[in-house]
Amino acid sequence: MSLRILAAGCVLLFATGALADQPSVQVQPPDLQGSRPLEKQTAAAVVRDYLESWQKFRAALDQNQAALLDPDFVGTARTKLASAIGEQAKLGIHTHYQDESHKLQIVFYSPDGLSIQMIDNVEYDQQVLDRDRVLATQHVKTRYVVVMTPAEVRWKVRVFEATPE
Amino acid sequence: MTLPQTVTAGSAFSVPTSGSGPAVLYIVGPDQALRRDVQLGNPVSIAAGDLYNAGEYLAIIVAGSSSSSGELEVTPAPHPDTLSFLATPSRVPVGLHNGINGAVYVFDAYHNLIVTPMPVSFELSGSSGPSQARTITTSHGVAWTEIDSASKQGSAKFIAQAGGIATTRVIDEVPGDPCGLTISAQPDGAKLRVQTALVRDCSGNPIPDGTIVTFTENYNGAQTTADVPIKKDIAQIDMPAYSGATISVASGVVAGNEIRWGGGR
Amino acid sequence: MKGILLAVVLFIATIGLLVIGTLSPIPTAVYYAGGKSLTRASSTPQDAVENLAVQIRQRSFGDAYGSLANRAEFTEPEFVQDLTGNTLSLRTFATLEDFETQPLHESADDAEMLLKLHWSTVVGPYETTRDLHVVRNGDRWAVDWPLVKAPHVPPQVIPVNYLRWDVIYSGAGDDWGAQDVQAPRIRIVDMRPVNRAEGVVVMGELLNEDIVPAFVGVRATLLSKSGSPIASEGAFDMISHTLLPKQVTPFLIRFPNVDLSQVGSIRMGPISVLVSASADPVVEIENQKYNLDPEASLTGQLSNQSGQTVNIAHVLSTFYDKNGQLVWVAGQYVDRALPPQTPVDFSVQVPEDLAKQISSERTIVATYSSGNSL
Amino acid sequence: MVAVAIHLPLLLMQLPLKSYDTNFHIFFASHYVHHWFNPWNVKWFAGFSQTTYPPLAQQWVAVVSRVLGLNMAYMAVQFAAILLLAVGVYRFALLWVSPRAASIAALAAVLAGSESFLVYSAGQLATTCSAPILLNALPYLYDWLRYGKGRSLLKATVLFAATAAVHHATIIFASMFFALPVLALAWIDREESDETSGSGFAARTVAIVILTAAAIAVVLLPFWIGLFRYPITQTPIPHPSRANYILSPQWGINYFLVPYGALILALPFIIVRGSRVARLRPLMLGFWLCFMIGLGGTTPIGLWLLRRAFDVLTFERFSYWATLLALPILGALVAGLVARFRLKAAVPVAVLAAFTCAMAASWSHYKPADAEDFNVAPVAQWLNRDGHDNYRYVTLGFGNKLSRLAVLTDATSVDGESNSSRMLPELTKYGGGALTDAKYFGTGGLESLRAMLRHADRYGLKWAIVRDPYYEPLLVFAGWRHVDNLDDNTITIWAKDGVPPATPMNTSQMPPPWEGYLWGTLPFGSSILAILVVLIPDKRRRAWREDEATVTPITQETPLSGRLVS
Structure with missing residues (x-):
């Protein structure tokens, strides 16, 4: 019940954010695997940190600055994104991502408490630019599987992968 | 440009193109960005291993000032290559129900999470007693289980296996709290040597050396205490020898027996 | 003109x-001159004692020794060792911050004076008291220093x-899923907040449940009735931070200027x-006696059972009432080093208002043993 | 030439780096190098504003460092100050004595023990830079009071403002000792020449006071705002210059014998000469008062006059100012002796002066600020790697290397060397100075250190970098773990587990951007303006000098000086 309230709260919170060029966010009640109960503070922190990671992801891919990823991404996710940024920079292109909506659901909380898996049905616009020249724009609707692991003061994205719906 | 709807990570594929003249093909996604010079009208070949990160990509052909684009989805390779096996705890008391848990994330050779369901087998085998095994099918690329710890102490192998790939963790199954803690005393010069019997847990496992045993001697309103580590299965200490003193023992929250020196037990 | x-x-x-x-002199000048006032001719017992204290404060041990009436009974190094310890101890680096004198008895030729020395050390202030016999020598007075000789540790071989x-950790880097040793399991086995004049005090006991040593700490956050944090503090030095398997430590956390009535809950x-870690040294606490008079205190001796000198010891005592409920946690640093097999006195003070509850x-x-920190 | 011969080699050897405060000034300068218009410095005290200390000398170091690097830039600015001091003392002395005596005074300034003491032992860049500017302002003050020249008013005002921009204590305290005698002199000289009415003189005095006060208020506006918002309420920190030098002879050597040197022999004659010659009396009285205050706690006069400020100020600078005030009279004395006894006087005086200078310059070798020199680079490298700089640190036993480390590392600390800039209650409540030297401040210092370690979590304080094993017991009992060794195990690193990464602190004290722009513009601008206005030619200068020579009372009242001048 409390998670439903949390979900509703998140929707409200982020729906108001949409007015300020923020994506709309809908958090669905968890459909959990795993024996560990998920506290509402943990769920809220994971959602908050994930949405913040999108902002850093957008900025890093747009500005080709891998260092911007550091506070929010770790492990495979950080390595792959940083590698893509390096390739973009080498090709002289950059990518502007604008996420429009997220539908989030937590699906796994590992019994040791050291990983949380989330599904994000996301819609975003992807615009590839060669310096200031727009090469292409695409509206993308896909599903991300996200694995987050705790760092010292926040959850960081460790797996960030678009998968077939 | 005619794009395949999906390609498998790391596989070779080609993109047929139409028209004529030179152009540039970009394949851009969050995890990878590729560029190929192409001659329009000829197919563009992407070699095996060139596009290996799963995800949504935007493919763009740029010829002069015009461009066309399309979506391309790269899916993980179907065969597992790496298992991220989170097994905890590294030490677990013996005889604990669901005391050991493991979660496995299954990745392909390019560190893409394989989200198609597949069976993962877990097996816990200790130095003594039967092994415990179970098979779990992954959901969104992850499978997990919980297993009881054995009743005998020792190192247990916790193995996760999927698609022929196995990963092993070692779990130390350690004794529980001391059980039936008893002491005895003998005079040792002017002192009293107090020592425990062999310190065991309730399953008969010896309590590891270094575990603290607290001796307390009360005599005539004065108290003498010492926190003594177990060495070679027993703990011992020299205490003042007062006739009529009571000496008790405890370890953590477990209390042992009490003896009276000079006044019988 | x-x-x-x-x-x-x-x-x-x-x-x-x-x-x-x-x-x-102005107070600042007095501070730098080393005492309450200037050294002057020791024409009274009080002057003699104060002069001696000033010299100790200035660490002019040679002058201090030279002024003693009974200096023939011991050497200057023995006198210095009495003040600073013969091995590294809390005394070694203590500075005499202040002193008080109190006449106990005086006649024409001799006097008894109480000298309270307030020392400042890195772990906090402590106080020592000496009963001094002061004797008249012509028109001067001089102090008989009651030397406490350092216990002589007999030559012996203590089996180690x-x-x-x-x-051994898995090392730096991010190797997710690779196994690492987990932190020791610890548990708070008792906890009690009390209201004191200076604020709220949260005390309790912490147990290392594991089979490996643990380096532990406790933080408490006071939450108001609405759930908002009021203050967050740690146990600092009122806890034994290294806990061997199954060892229990008391802890005490102070929240100055907070009243318990403001507190809705406490997050530990x-x-x-x-x-x-090493299981050594083992320190036996002998002859602990709880005294109500003249001031409530727990006294006893520490006996180092290992072969290694303990330079500084911090005694932490948990006091319970007759029902076994936690009443107070107190600590005391011992200013002398603990040589092997040699008892050293300690005394832990208890607040007078709680003294009678203690059973x-x-x-x-x-x-702390020097050179053993890594 | 003497300044070049003596001080240039010492500065090229970077001798001041061993002093107490040099690294502090370099640290401030290093901030201005990177953040000229943002005085908020996160590296100390979990964030503090550099508007708490006048910036001009440090800003000049920052500017020159673009060419010479920070260390040599400091030396260059210090050298410029020494040269300017010779000029300033000469010009100031000319108000009182003959040109020959003024020349000797200027020479003596270069050799003065207190100058060398402040430059090489104390490292007080701000004091040694501000005094020369003040001295150069005083002749213009005299000129304005005597003759009412508008140019002099402008020059005096601008130079006073520049003095304030370098050092607030100099303008607040030293200006009294220097300006009041000049005011009195102008009044005496006015009476003799009867050029100006009393009311006119008073009006000029009021005018320059108002103008100067306004200029100082504007030039250091963010400083005054900060002082108003956060008045200094911290518990006084002990400083040995407040000791009684008779009861504590070791401090007497440090703060009296070394700075004054052979000048002590001349003190009675300075009093006698200054008393006998009416025109020198204001200067002598100013000197006497400053000298007495400079004795710190040796007499109660400092406490009587300064009250609470006595426990905030340090007194070596008063001895410095007293020396400068004595120099004109000393110049006249020496000039007289040399005129009378020629080489028999000149040689011993020169030897004594050289000895005074040498002793003071080398004092930092005999009584170094740090017992041992060591390299902080490995510590900076450690802090800068592996994310260590996500947390704050505190050093223990680093002395003034604290500032050097802060220049080299990106990590931030809860400690620092600028006592007036501190706002954290753990630092201001107990009467201790920098935490790194906590043990030298007795109970106050150690209480402060314990309070800070107790609140490590609050400040993201994870690292204690220890060079003095004295502190180890505290760290052990307070729950810190020894995690690393550096520099052949002479430096140990201790960590506190469970501390969250450092987050910005004290942001309510952060000056708004407009204050940053003022701070980056006005003080430095005042120095540029001062250079420009001083270049404006002074038409009456030569005539005034001639007047001065003729009215110098020495020539009138003493046969000795009469011979000297003739």
């Missing part, structure tokens, strides 16, 4: 101000059979880290 007069006035003023400044745990945050106690000792 006017000019000469001005010069004379200025000379006189200068000399006058210098005399005033020296004979009646200590237990030690070392930890124990932390534990797996560390390399039993439990004491542990946290230790």
